[in-house]
Amino acid sequence: MNCYPKNYILVIAEKSKAAKKIAEALSDKPTTCKKYSVSYWVVNYKGKVNVVAPAAGHLFNLYGDSSFPIFSMDWKPLWEIDDSAKYTKKYYNLLKDLSKYAIEYINACDYDIEGSVIGYMIIKHFGDLKKAKRMKFSALTKQDIQKAYSNLSPLDYNMINAGIARHKVDWIWGINVSRALMLAVSSVTKKRVTLSAGRVQSPTLIHVVENEIARELYIPLPVYRVRVKIKIGNETFSLSLNRTFEYKEEAQEFANKIKKSRAVVDEVRIEEKPLTRPSPFNLGDLQAEAGRILGYSPYYVERLAEELYLDGLISYPRTNSQKIPPSVDIKSIVNGLEANFKNLVGLVRNITKGEYIVRQGSKDDPAHPAIYPTGNRITEKLGIKQYKLFELITRRFLASISRDAIMITQKIIIRFKDVDISDEITRQKIKFKGWLLLYPYHSVKDEELLDVKEGEEVKIESVSVKMDLAKPDVKRYNKVQLLKWMETSNLGTEATRGKIIETLFNRKYLSQKRGTIYPTSLGIVIVEVLKDYFKDLTSIELTSKMEEKLNEILDGKETVEGVVAETINTLRIYLDNYNKYKDQIGIKLAKILGLMKYKKCKFCDLEAEYDNLCKYHYNAYMKLKETLKVWKERTKLEDKDILKKIYSSKTTGKYIKDMISEMM
DNA sequence: GCAAGGTC
Ligand SMILES: [Zn+2]
Numbered sequence: 001m002n003c004y005p006k007n008y009i010l011v012i013a014e015k016s017k018a019a020k021k022i023a024e025a026l027s028d029k030p031t032t033c034k035k036y037s038v039s040y041w042v043v044n045y046k047g048k049v050n051v052v053a054p055a056a057g058h059l060f061n062l063y064g065d066s067s068f069p070i071f072s073m074d075w076k077p078l079w080e081i082d083d084s085a086k087y088t089k090k091y092y093n094l095l096k097d098l099s100k101y102a103i104e105y106i107n108a109c110d111y112d113i114e115g116s117v118i119g120y121m122i123i124k125h126f127g128d129l130k131k132a133k134r135m136k137f138s139a140l141t142k143q144d145i146q147k148a149y150s151n152l153s154p155l156d157y158n159m160i161n162a163g164i165a166r167h168k169v170d171w172i173w174g175i176n177v178s179r180a181l182m183l184a185v186s187s188v189t190k191k192r193v194t195l196s197a198g199r200v201q202s203p204t205l206i207h208v209v210e211n212e213i214a215r216e217l218y219i220p221l222p223v224y225r226v227r228v229k230i231k232i233g234n235e236t237f238s239l240s241l242n243r244t245f246e247y248k249e250e251a252q253e254f255a256n257k258i259k260k261s262r263a264v265v266d267e268v269r270i271e272e273k274p275l276t277r278p279s280p281f282n283l284g285d286l287q288a289e290a291g292r293i294l295g296y297s298p299y300y301v302e303r304l305a306e307e308l309y310l311d312g313l314i315s316y317p318r319t320n321s322q323k324i325p326p327s328v329d330i331k332s333i334v335n336g337l338e339a340n341f342k343n344l345v346g347l348v349r350n351i352t353k354g355e356y357i358v359r360q361g362s363k364d365d366p367a368h369p370a371i372y373p374t375g376n377r378i379t380e381k382l383g384i385k386q387y388k389l390f391e392l393i394t395r396r397f398l399a400s401i402s403r404d405a406i407m408i409t410q411k412i413i414i415r416f417k418d419v420d421i422s423d424e425i426t427r428q429k430i431k432f433k434g435w436l437l438l439y440p441y442h443s444v445k446d447e448e449l450l451d452v453k454e455g456e457e458v459k460i461e462s463v464s465v466k467m468d469l470a471k472p473d474v475k476r477y478n479k480v481q482l483l484k485w486m487e488t489s490n491l492g493t494e495a496t497r498g499k500i501i502e503t504l505f506n507r508k509y510l511s512q513k514r515g516t517i518y519p520t521s522l523g524i525v526i527v528e529v530l531k532d533y534f535k536d537l538t539s540i541e542l543t544s545k546m547e548e549k550l551n552e553i554l555d556g557k558e559t560v561e562g563v564v565a566e567t568i569n570t571l572r573i574y575l576d577n578y579n580k581y582k583d584q585i586g587i588k589l590a591k592i593l594g595l596m597k598y599k600k601c602k603f604c605d606l607e608a609e610y611d612n613l614c615k616y617h618y619n620a621y622m623k624l625k626e627t628l629k630v631w632k633e634r635t636k637l638e639d640k641d642i643l644k645k646i647y648s649s650k651t652t653g654k655y656i657k658d659m660i661s662e663m664m
Numbered sequence: 665g666c667a668a669g670g671t672c
Contacts, residue, residue: 015671057670066665078670087672114670167669174667182666198667306672318671496668503667 001042001049003033008042008049010102010127011135012095012119014109017309017316018140019054022108025145026050035097036090045149053098055109056091060121062171068179069575071568073171075121099126106152108135110367113550116156117163129155139369141327162553165563169546172567174198177534180578181526181589188586189595195526196507200492201500202530203540205509207485209519209527211474216653217620219627219646220469222634224251228258228423229461230414232265232452236461239414239423244468246634251465254419261418263458269411274404275444277435279322279361280370281396283494284487286317289396291480293441294388295515298483299498304389305371312376314393318494319368322361328369330356330401336375341394347437348398356401372397399439406432410449414458425450467635472651478515489540490547521605525592529585533578536570603658620655624663640664 013019016039023030023041030041030052040053063081064073079089099105105127107119116134123132132155137148174197181195224245230237241258245251281289286305287298296304305317324330334356338345348356361370373394382390412425430436430446477485479501486497504510509523519527530538549566552558578585590596591607598607601614610618624646631642646652647660 055670056672059670061669062667085671091671110670118670163669167667170668172667176666178666192665194665196666200668303672310672493669495670500668 001031001044003031003035003042005042005049005051006101007103008051008101009104009106010095010098011050011052011106011108012122013052013054014115014118015056016054018108018110019052021140022145023052025140025142026052026149036093038090038094040094040098051098051102052108053095054091055095055118055122056088058114058118058121059088059092059095060125062167064171064175068183069176069571070179071172071176073168075125095122096126099123102127103131105132106135106149107132107155108137108148111136111138112366113159113163113166115367116159117167120155120160120163123155138366139325139327141325143327158554158556161560162550165553165560166546166550168560168564169549169567170199172564172571173537173542176571176575177530177537180534180575181529181585184578184582184586185589185593185595186586188583189590191590191595193593193595194507195589196503197526197530197534197537198500199537199542199546200486200496201503202537203489203542204482204486204491204500205504205519205523206527206530206538207489208477208482208504208510208517209524211477212519213524213616213655215472215474215476216616216655217623218472218474218651218653219624219656220472220649220651221627221630222246222645223468223470224248225466225468226251226255226258227464227466229463230263231459231461232450232456235450237425239425240466241421241423243421248465248467248635255463255465257419258416258421259460259463261416261421261460263414263416263460265412265452265454265456265458266415266422267411267413268452268454269413270449271409271411272431273407273409275407275434275436277359277399277402277404278396278439279359280324280372280400281393282320282322282361282363282365282370283317284320284484284497285322286371286393286396287483287498288480289441290389290392291478293392294385296385296389297479297498299479299502301389302495302498304386305393307386308390308393311380311382312374313378313390315370315372315374316368317371319365319371320363320494321365321368321370322363324358324360324370324372324400328372330358333373333375334398334401336377337373337394337398339377341391341398344395344398344438348402351402351434351437359400359404395439399435402438403432403434405430405434405436405444407444408449412450412452469645469649469651472653476516476518478517479512482517491540491543521592524606525588529588533581533585534574536574602662603655617655617658620653620659624656624659 023043026045027043030043033040043050059078060075061078062073063076064070078085105123109115109119133152134156135148137144177197185193226241228239287301290296290301308314309317408429408431410427413422415422427447427449428445483497486492511518511520536542549563591598601608601617602612603617606614609615643660
């Protein structure tokens with residue numbers, strides 16, 4: 001068919017892969033055409049000529065001049081305003097050209113608010129909104145696409161407006177507060193530094209900072225436990241009883257009672273339990289597992305997965321879904337994988353006898369299924385890191401369609417008759433390995449069961465009291481754990497979480513040591529400034545409130561103008577206050593950036609506020625004094641010995657250790 | 665130059 005027809009229906013897809021799928025669903029033999037080195041397709045469908053052409057995500061973005069504050073912005077071609085998005089120019093030009101001779105437009109972008117904006121902007125700038133329709137599909141399968149094509153709706157203005165409001169709210173908050181921070185510094189120092197704040201990045205930074213401060217102020221408290229060595233038949237076991245005591249005397253008293261008690265095997269419980277196979281990956285799970293197993297950072301995983309997707313080896317990776325719909329032909333995917341993963345395919349056939357049942361996860365996505373291998377064989381040579389990720393995705397997919405493992409657990413309940421206390425010994429054995437063979441990245445205990453019978457006598461060999469230190473309930477984060485926190489806090493999307501974490505590193509708000517994330521002094525001060533002057537931006541509630549507003553727009557109860565006006569009003573109040581304290585903020589930031597002299601804390605780069613200590617080290621000192629009293633009461637030890645014990649514990653926070661080093 | 669969101 002002619003690549004330059006006239007009077008056709010222009011079908012706009014969000015990306016090239018989707019355009020191709022749509023064309024193939026509408027025709028068995030779509031004509032592939034190319035312009036500006038971008039492929040598009042011409043098909044005849046139900047007697048009409050359709051041209052299916054791709055965008056590349058957003059081709060338009062918000063732009064405003066460099067004034068401050070700034071509340072007016074316009075949509076501009078992305079390639080004009082962002083040097084790193086020059087590649088969008090060819091898609092822009094293609095859609096502009098193809099719009100000229102179209103008589104109808106169909107927005108066939110992903111069915112979510114961003115997809116609605118992407119298609120709307122293209123039709124608005126190049127085509128005719130009065131001749132536009134929306135196509136709604138939830139999977140890029142032939143049936144879904146054909147069904148969607150025959151049930152076209154008018155343009156979904158509520159969704160478009162919700163998307164536009166999202167762009168504007170983020171832009172207004174982000175650009176203005178970022179400029180406020182930078183201008184505060186430059187007005188005091190005449191120096192330009194890049195600083196930023198935003199709806200997603202700022203609550204994420206604050207979470208790291210608050211977590212870190214709590215962790216570095218941690219002081220373990222002593223607890224006492226009773227350990228019992230017992231003998232059943234010829235075998236000895238060591239039990240650490242669950243009960244904990246604050247005071248050594250209490251623990252000793254309890255230990256004496258145990259020592260005098262008789263003991264017996266009260267019950268032997270043997271159970272068979274499935275160890276459920278995992279669901280297929282969504283992007284967050286893939287980033288978590290690739291981090292845990294391969295040591296890759298979340299953003300790197302997203303980039304590699306994108307390449308595998310473009311190579312045609314895996315399905316679309318930026319998805320939240322853990323489900324694979326029945327329209328996906330699992331059998332032929334497994335057959336296809338045989339070329340590159342002969343052993344794994346052999347294993348999965350063996351385990352399942354060729355009957356594959358996907359273990360569907362609970363999470364879903366409006367536009368895409370879970371990540372799975374397409375079954376295409378590797379044609380171009382993959383780098384080793386890419387190959388490892390592909391193998392991980394393949395193994396996870398095969399595990400998800402295989403069978404649950406079966407575990408046998410044995411619980412031996414030991415009862416100390418005279419004190420009426422029970423404890424247990426547990427053993428577990430793998431009866432059927434199932435998916436564990438395909439996805440061998442969990443250490444699952446496989447032990448022999450014990451030959452112990454109910455009513456058997458238990459000999460108490462020895463009883464002792466041991467001091468333990470309580471474990472902290474705050475843990476430092478690595479990138480993957482931070483990304484998972486963002487996910488559960490509903491911050492960012494699949495495509496942006498990894499990138500936003502990298503932004504916090506690029507701003508030098510965060511640093512990393514052996515994989516563990518620490519906030520820098522600059523990060524800590526940025527958090528202080530945001531908490532004092534732009535409180536809304538410090539909370540994840542800004543996102544949930546925004547989403548409520550977007551839902552109101554979706555329900556037709558609110559408008560873009562209303563939401564934008566509300567944002568501006570809130571921000572204006574903050575900015576009025578900011579103007580009063582601008583120099584103070586600038587000085588505070590300039591100091592930590594090394595642009596002004598100041599008196600540093602004896603132990604860190606923050607400003608000394610209490611004699612020669614920053615407020616965090618001062619807090620550490622106060623807390624240590626209080627905790628010392630508790631320790632003394634419980635252990636009856638000398639201060640010096642207590643400090644030594646606290647200092648030598650791995651769990652003690654750094655601020656606390658700094659203060660102890662001062663006192664010893 | 666600065667956000668967050670698409671996609672490469
Ligand atoms: Zn300090």
